[in-house]
Amino acid sequence: MSISAPLSRRALPGHQIVLGETDKLRLDSGVDFGPFTLAYQTYGALNANKSNAVLVCHALTGDQYVADDVHPITGKEGWWRAIVGPGKIIDTEKYFVICTNVIGGCLGSTGPKETNPETGKPWGLDFPVITIADMVRAQAMLIDHMGIDTLFAVIGGSMGGMQVLEWCKSFPDRVFAAAPIATSYRHSAQNIAFHEVGRQAVMADPDWCGGNYLLEGKKPARGLAVARMTAHITYLSEPVLHRKFGRKLQNRGAITYSFDHDFQVESYLRHQGKSFVDRFDANSYLYITRAMDYFDLSVEFDGRLAEAFRGSNTRFCIISFSSDWCFTTAESRRLAHALNAASCNVSCVEIESDKGHDAFLLDEPDFHMVLSGFIQGAAEARGLN
Amino acid sequence: MSISAPLSRRALPGHQIVLGETDKLRLDSGVDFGPFTLAYQTYGALNANKSNAVLVCHALTGDQYVADDVHPITGKEGWWRAIVGPGKIIDTEKYFVICTNVIGGCLGSTGPKETNPETGKPWGLDFPVITIADMVRAQAMLIDHMGIDTLFAVIGGSMGGMQVLEWCKSFPDRVFAAAPIATSYRHSAQNIAFHEVGRQAVMADPDWCGGNYLLEGKKPARGLAVARMTAHITYLSEPVLHRKFGRKLQNRGAITYSFDHDFQVESYLRHQGKSFVDRFDANSYLYITRAMDYFDLSVEFDGRLAEAFRGSNTRFCIISFSSDWCFTTAESRRLAHALNAASCNVSCVEIESDKGHDAFLLDEPDFHMVLSGFIQGAAEARGLN
Missing domain, CATH: 1.10.1740.110 (Rna Polymerase Sigma Factor; Chain: A)
Known part of the structure; x- marks a missing residue:
């Protein structure tokens, strides 16, 4: 089964690229998907040897406008301006920041509200069910298009953190540093x-x-x-x-x-x-x-999560928040144990906060200090300072 | 405002009594309510000096069929047969057990699905908003009718526990022993x-x-x-x-x-x-x-919860479950501190369990042991052995 996706989009600011025209995106469900559109934002400039790219992955209801002054729909500022911007932890004067709207999303990337070219009508439930790995493979096609071999860093919270982990598992040589935040390697029953x-x-x-x-x-x-x-x-x-x-x-x-x-x-x-x-x-x-529910990095290794990261040279910084009962510190620890078992370079930090899961989006000085230290250390190791 | 309630009920097994025909039930909202029907079950026999009555209070979706062999609607056994029945902790061969369907309920007591006599139609949203205290006052009218001065025990979990606490606050001389289980003195924001x-x-x-x-x-x-x-x-x-x-x-x-x-x-x-x-x-x-949301025993004392129990001679056994995140042990401890501050006779036990809030309904040996010990001790003090 091969599905062609629509090219027309509503007028939203930022970049849109059509991918998968010749080489389709093979979805986990078996569908060959494409061409499809990926909407994305970039901030800062890619350096000459293309070593300063940071991919930021958004959460369930997030989007590509991670660091914009004004969000085109809500009118508020970008959802992670606390972290990303000029002089911020992910300094857009130093790094080239990329953020894509996930496939299946509704802010310009191909998703169920866009037009199915086969019918001329919105996809609705004819849209194929997608997975976190599908989202990541679509992002990788964009990164390929940009000519970037290795991302300096991939970071994200919640579902964004799932994408970070999927990147590290699927493309271990293309991620120098990874920060999975307030996330897990699998979605819990609750x-x-x-x-x-x-x-x-x-x-x-x-x-x-x-x-x-x-x-x-x-x-x-x-x-x-x-x-x-x-x-x-x-x-x-x-x-x-x-x-x-x-x-x-x-x-x-x-x-x-x-x-x-x-x-x-x-x-x-x-x-x-x-x-x-x-x-x-x-x-x-x-x-x-649904994509989040389906996420379980350990399943193809019969539960032996460490196998997902065996041989990885990525440096990991796992961050959780003490009052987050959606993605608990216990889950982050299991991930850290697996990364240790796979002899990976990993640190794991629990931030004391009463703000729950959403803490990763908020002004949390201890969190920012930890992330900042990790990014700076990685930048030195990468020769970016 | 005075509202007359309907008398006709669907055919359900058990007792039904019409109350508030002359002396109406004054609701917290200011409405004088009645006559109204209270549906209830009893198990065992009231002794000669009427000192062996135990009132069991049900939770949000519970009902009066606490210890029946067969529930008239679900066909399953009563919801607290683990606790109440012949030879059980609340031994129906020893105690006279009463359980009412709360007013506002839907198993025979007057509630929004019954007929509003003023219109001849179901009450729907014309039914007055009721509170936990209203439920308890209605129960007290039944207890009066039965000629019972003092209940040997009032016990219940969750919203049943709220009723227990309301009984102890509103009718301190009428409750010898009280077991508020998996509950709180106020409903939390969450x-x-x-x-x-x-x-x-x-x-x-x-x-x-x-x-x-x-x-x-x-x-x-x-x-x-x-x-x-x-x-x-x-x-x-x-x-x-x-x-x-x-x-x-x-x-x-x-x-x-x-x-x-x-x-x-x-x-x-x-x-x-x-x-x-x-x-x-x-x-x-x-x-x-809504009745649960409105529940806060401390509010009329400007937050000084101990005042709600000042001078009480009731003996309390507060029980919580370690994995209950709906009604946490922390809430039970606040209640215990207030009871201590009011010089009450109180014990407070947290049961180790992974079964969450519903643990109070399940086969939890440690819980049953604690409750059994409390009831036996109270029975001795009451001269019921």
């Missing part, structure tokens, strides 16, 4: 369960129309909002919810004995659900959560 | 957040019909299933999900690259959602979750 709830919420919305909502001129806004609300709770922590909201009431002196949003935390969650629907495609949410 | 997601899932289902689904001949089955699935994850724990399901596939040798239930945990969750819808009313789910 995380699969929460994703399944989110998908069921989307699919239960009649406006999802069996995946054909774009054709029907509808939008499963309520279902997607519920999915986002559930997920959002998992990205936080009980301590941070208690600290930020506790049982504080929303603009009222007393409870109303109604189903109104009496509590601030309810109001906050409803806002999170609503604003997400404005910027994300429901089918992309299904496909990308 | 728990409110998960409940809000569940309510939004129900309300997002077009078949909810603004709460009037019974009138419309519909049922918000998909929304309620999503709500239940989310809640069900919170009742378990990551370790137990890992142990029971891990990443095991459901009746297949490999992933299907689809949105089918590839993983056992997905299949299990879908089943949980579906079977719940068959036995529970969606509006009851909204009302009872």
Whole structure:
């Protein structure tokens, strides 16, 4: 089976490249996919010997606008400006930073909301199910196109960290330094369960129309909002919810004995659900959560995770956050043990924080210090200073 | 405002009593409610001096059939047969056990699915918002009717534990021994957040019909299933999900690259959602979750929880489970500290278990040993041996 992907895209700022025109992308599902579009941003300049490229991988609901001043849809600044930019840890005056919208995404890369050239209609559920490895192979085709042999660093948090690990496993000679952050080598049963709830919420919305909502001129806004609300709770922590909201009431002196949003935390969650629907495609949410669920680097080695990294020369810095119950430090330790068992160069740091999984996106000085030290040390070893 | 409640009920086994015909039930919301029906079960016999009564309080989705051989709807045995029955910890050959369906419930007590006598239609969202204290006051009216001054024991887990604590605060002289299990004196921000997601899932289902689904001949089955699935994850724990399901596939040798239930945990969750819808009313789910959200015993004392129990002669046994992240041991400890500060008779035990919040319903030998010891000690002190 070979599928040709659409070339037309809505007008979004940044780069778009058509890949897989001759050599298609062989998906894990067996589908030969292409041509397909990859939307991406770059920041800084590639040096003469092409040794200063940093690939940043985004999380489930992230995108390629990692370090932009103004996001084209939300109007806010890029999602990792705390880390990436001029003078930042990933210094765009020193490094050439690349960030792609994953395939299956909804910000310009080929995904279920784009047009299926075979039918002239949006892909919907005819879009092939993709995996983290598929996302990474698509990125590798872009890196090939750029003529970059070895990436100085690949970094990312959450699903971005899964891509980092997949890069290290699939292309060990092409990654000099890797920072998988707030992530795991496999999606846990609990995380699969929460994703399944989110998908069921989307699919239960009649406006999802069996995946054909774009054709029907509808939008499963309520279902997607519920999915986002559930997920959002998992990205936080009980301590941070208690600290930020506790049982504080929303603009009222007393409870109303109604189903109104009496509590601030309810109001906050409803806002999170609503604003997400404005910027994300429901089918992309299904496909990308599925890709995360399927992720398990150890499975092809019958659970012997170390085999995934045997012989790797990449230097790893694994970072977790103490209150992250989505991707726990225990998972990061298992990864570190496997890398040690494979005689890899690895450090593993747990950052003390009450901010839960989302801590990797936030202003966390200890985290930034650790990442900064790792990047600087790697740059010296790479002769980039 | 005074509301009269319906008297007709579907045919369910067990007792039903009409209360509040002359003296209405004053709800926390200010509504004078009644007459209303309380459905309840009893097991064993009340002794001559009426000193052997044990009130068991059920959790969010529980009911009065605590120790029946066969539940009239599910066909399974009563939900706490591990604890309550002949020769069990709460020995029905020794104690007179009472368990009521809470008001707002859907198993015979007056709740949103019953007929509003003022309109002749199901209450729906015209049902008044109720609180844990309202549930407890309704139970107290039944206990009055039975001529019981002091309950030998009040026990319950989760929302049942909230009722236990409310009993001890509102009727300190009427509770000899109290066992609040896997519970808290207030609902946390995270728990409110998960409940809000569940309510939004129900309300997002077009078949909810603004709460009037019974009138419309519909049922918000998909929304309620999503709500239940989310809640069900919170009742378990990551370790137990890992142990029971891990990443095991459901009746297949490999992933299907689809949105089918590839993983056992997905299949299990879908089943949980579906079977719940068959036995529970969606509006009851909204009302009872709201009652839990509103629960905070400390609020009328400006946070000084100890004041809620000052002067109490009740003996308390607080039990929590190590992997319960819904109602954590930390919350139980705060409760124990407050009881100590109020010079109460209190013991506080954390049971080691990987089964999460639901452990209180399961076969947990250490838990049973602790509860058994507490009940036996209290029985001796009460002269019941």
